[in-house]
Amino acid sequence: MTVTRLQIITRGLSNRCPNCGGRTLFQPGKIFTVNKRCATCDFTIERDNDEGFYLGSASLNYGMTIVLYLLPVMLLWFFDVMSGTTAAWLAGVGAIGFPILFYRSSRSWWLMNYYLVFPQHLPANGGKGRAEDRDA
Numbered sequence: 001m002t003v004t005r006l007q008i009i010t011r012g013l014s015n016r017c018p019n020c021g022g023r024t025l026f027q028p029g030k031i032f033t034v035n036k037r038c039a040t041c042d043f044t045i046e047r048d049n050d051e052g053f054y055l056g057s058a059s060l061n062y063g064m065t066i067v068l069y070l071l072p073v074m075l076l077w078f079f080d081v082m083s084g085t086t087a088a089w090l091a092g093v094g095a096i097g098f099p100i101l102f103y104r105s106s107r108s109w110w111l112m113n114y115y116l117v118f119p120q121h122l123p124a125n126g127g128k129g130r131a132e133d134r135d136a
Helices: 005-013 050-077 084-117 129-134
Strands: none
Touching: 005 084, 050 084
């Protein structure tokens, strides 16, 4: 089974396992808890020793909050569509709420971006998934 880049994109946008496409990225009923491994294919999802995977998804979440939420609010205020007080309230609430709502997508999208660049690291494509595992 070979996972194509199109499949990686589709799986990343729908919060699925990049290796098998199973809906196992997050623990059921827990919004912020990523599974350590995929229940379907045993693929390592949560990498305890790779801070870049958490930091990368947090940076992606921060950037998307600015671009998709705070920038439009700022532009609406700048062009006098809304008052400064309304814009400040919306920005404050959105700066907290949007990252919470976007958390799952940012984690999935960060995995998607990694495997778009390195599709050969997916076990389905013959890789072992992690640098530590490949060196062993």
